[in-house]
Amino acid sequence: MFIAQAFKFKHDLWRYIIGVIIVIAGVFIGQIPLTVALFMEIGVEEAVTLTEGQMMTALDSNYFLFLMLLSFAVALVFLFVAVKNVHKQTLVSLTTSREKIDWGRFWFAFGLVSIFIVLTTIGDYYSNPQDYQWNFDLIPFLILFVIAVVMVPLQTSFEEYFFRAYLMQGIGVLSRNRWLPLIITSVVFGGLHFFNPEVTKLGNIIMIYYIGTGFMLGIMALMDEGIELSLGFHAANNLLTALLVTADWTAFQTNSIFKDISEPSAGWDVLIPVLIIYPLFLFIMAKKYKWTDWKGKLFGKVEKPEPVHNDDFIY
Template identity: 30%
Template sequence: MKFKAIKGHQGIGMEVQDVTYVEAARWGKHRGWRYVLGLVVIFFVGLVVGGIAAPRIAFLFGGQEGLAAFRRLDYAAFGPVGSFVAVRAIFPFFLAGILIAVTLIHQRHPRTLVTAREKISWRRIGHGFVAWFVPILLIAGLGQYFFYPDTFSFNFDLTTFALFVPLALVFTAIQTTTEELFFRGYIMQGASIVWTNRVFLALVPATIFALAHLLNPEASAGGWLTVFFNYFLVPGLVWTVVSLIDGTTELAIGVHFANNIGGVLLFNVAGSAADAPALFTISKFHATYTALSMLVVVPVFLAIAYKVFKRDETSEPVFQSNRMGRR
């Protein structure tokens, strides 16, 4: 397996070969204690500051009744749209924590969580979106309808759906981007300081990603099959390996958004972690079909991402005027 790298420049006139976003972890300040402090900052801003702000957001949605519902974790009391926002309101705070940690503690550009280039390739993010959205829609979505049509129901409340779409796009983009910057960005880079072994770098974020999603209702409903296929293998391991191959998290960012927005807007499983007023609601979670469908979705995705679309080979050079030592 060949891990592609990006050519660029460090400082003034010094050419640097094979610069990937993982190696960008050594730009700025990168001692191990800084990553520990960074995690503390991320979770403090996400959980503590976000935890203080979340009840106030609930109050905006439902007043005192909404606040009381939030305290007893009764998100359904906010309605289909309000509950969606309430559950995801904490992600902007986690994103802020990540940006603070990278900027202030590591003293490097947050863009280095995505790429070592001077510009993020939005084209490549779009490639990831299309390459995943097409097979997941046809195989996991319409394919499931072919086998279990009785479990599908159409959402006739199109007014609510129309109001929900912009909120879904914004909050899902924040959620998925935050998770990518954290798991395949910050965690991956921190692991590379410990050991640069590629297998190790692939397994660490994949394992942590799977563990972080164990409390999702799907994990309880599907058992080990769902945990392995739908959290550890895909998206955990596959998307991580793709990021290592690309040398950026651009593809994974697009893939993650495509995966979640499809479940939020098109085919939503009742009682899932992404419970939302989608166009179609699936009354029962089919763990076996969902797991097996991933075995087809993944190779189709890879074929589209690397055969139909081509990897961007040109970019602005990477200028890193103050590549710091281990301080």
């Protein structure tokens, strides 16, 4: 069982508190290069008063994207250091309940989401051409492509390993149930997006989408007993979004192929993914990987495994 694997390693509450502190320190250290770049570009007094949206326009978009994603990459390293040194836990056990990481699951989710995003983007472009502006510029796009392919998976991997793995396992072994880590990690994950520019533009209703995304990824991890699917899903979603479509009011303002110039509004666009598209993704994955016992895996108890006795040895 994915959560119960944490029992095999050092799982005291104080260790998780130290681990979270280490990760937060990694985030702040990772933000130093971006802060320094802003200070050098526009000065300290001006930089400290900028909103996130203004920061995006203060630097070249590719340069800003790289520096922004760098903080997640550094935080990922700090998280792995905490897992190895504070908990004495292996990366495989943090990732999956299987004997080794199933990259086939990662690529299935990545491909499924990629196909969906490409088809829906093309469909919307031809249905509403007035909402799009051709934004393609070869050299900036190629630079964006390299940055995105390398750095976006590090950003999404940090979020999945921290929320769907580290905190999911930690809260699960401490609370001895599955529903509490699902709720806490999903709400906190969605809540941290409250400071995104999209919230300012669309209003608080967009938080339904972010928190709903957290629940969908959490359900994926619990039902599949590992985070390979959520790793692939999240990586594809953010990568394709960065490469295909940008807008002046999104967290990723990039040299993408298209630019959305429509006036955004939050309504059914927020509810459709949560109520229709996400359940469809879960249905497809459930059929492919033969998920069963939904009640037990989402709401059941987390039992500490009994030691295995073999002659004079106890495992």
